[in-house]
Amino acid sequence: MSQGLLYLITPPAVHDLDAFTEQLAAVLGEGAGTNAEAACLQLRLKGASDDEVLRAAEALMPVCERMGTGFLVNDRADLAKLAGADGVHLGQSDGTVAEARKLLGEGKDIGVTCHGSIHLAMEAGEAGADYVAFGAFFPTSTKESLHHAEPDVLTRWQAMATVPQVAIGGITPATARGLVEAGADFVAISSAIWNAEGGPAAGMRAFVEALS
Numbered sequence: 001m002s003q004g005l006l007y008l009i010t011p012p013a014v015h016d017l018d019a020f021t022e023q024l025a026a027v028l029g030e031g032a033g034t035n036a037e038a039a040c041l042q043l044r045l046k047g048a049s050d051d052e053v054l055r056a057a058e059a060l061m062p063v064c065e066r067m068g069t070g071f072l073v074n075d076r077a078d079l080a081k082l083a084g085a086d087g088v089h090l091g092q093s094d095g096t097v098a099e100a101r102k103l104l105g106e107g108k109d110i111g112v113t114c115h116g117s118i119h120l121a122m123e124a125g126e127a128g129a130d131y132v133a134f135g136a137f138f139p140t141s142t143k144e145s146l147h148h149a150e151p152d153v154l155t156r157w158q159a160m161a162t163v164p165q166v167a168i169g170g171i172t173p174a175t176a177r178g179l180v181e182a183g184a185d186f187v188a189i190s191s192a193i194w195n196a197e198g199g200p201a202a203g204m205r206a207f208v209e210a211l212s
């Protein structure tokens with residue numbers, strides 16, 4: 001899996017899968033070989049049917065594999081298993097790490113939402129999570145986020161734990177570097193790429209410039 005700083009998340013809805021697949025290839029290509037290279041893509045289609053999620057996974061995984069980008073599924077360890085994904089991201093109400101590990105086995109990545117809580121991150125780490133995610137750091141229109149995190153939680157986690165950490169929530173090219181400097185191993189991005197002025201590839205170029 002690539003070692004870049006970006007953790008891409010799909011838009012909550014994809015209306016033209018062929019067009020989005022091409023956009024994804026362009027975005028991954030813009031980041032290839034740079035600090036902003038996408039370490040992974042999370043398929044996060046909210047409200048989609050299982051078949052729609054699996055069809056999207058079937059279209060997008062080959063693009064990720066070609067670029068050395070991991071492919072994770074949001075919420076559903078069972079769909080991650082069916083899709084042959086590299087892992088799953090679990091929120092606090094999406095089931096346990098133990099359940100997901102039983103389904104996916106070792107060698108698959110299981111991430112856990114920890115809001116701004118070191119306690120939740122410790123619980124996730126003890127349960128065997130492969131990464132923890134803190135957020136939201138900034139206002140976001142992508143998810144009605146009831147929780148807020150401050151960069152200090154990244155610095156504290158970096159000092160006390162070895163489990164990799166992802167920062168998420170309203171992150172832009174102007175704010176990404178500060179979160180990496182505070183301790184984030186990855187910055188999770190959705191709208192700053194997919195809704196970027198000039199299009200998603202231009203959005204990735206802005207992160208390449210900001211993180212180089």
Ligand SMILES: Cc1ncc(COP(=O)(O)OP(=O)(O)O)c(N)n1
Binds near residue numbers: 007112143
């Ligand atoms: C990397 C990452 N961090 C947090 C989330 C949010 O997960 P969750 O709280 O389960 O909310 P939904 O994404 O399911 O709406 C995430 N998806 N990815």
Ligand SMILES: Cc1nc(C(=O)O)sc1CCOP(=O)(O)O
Binds near residue numbers: 139140147188189190
């Ligand atoms: C999916 C998600 N989870 C969050 C959390 O705080 O746990 S914030 C968020 C939205 C991330 O998208 P954008 O980069 O467009 O803000």
Ligand SMILES: [Mg+2]
Binds near residue numbers: 075091092
């Ligand atoms: Mg969830």
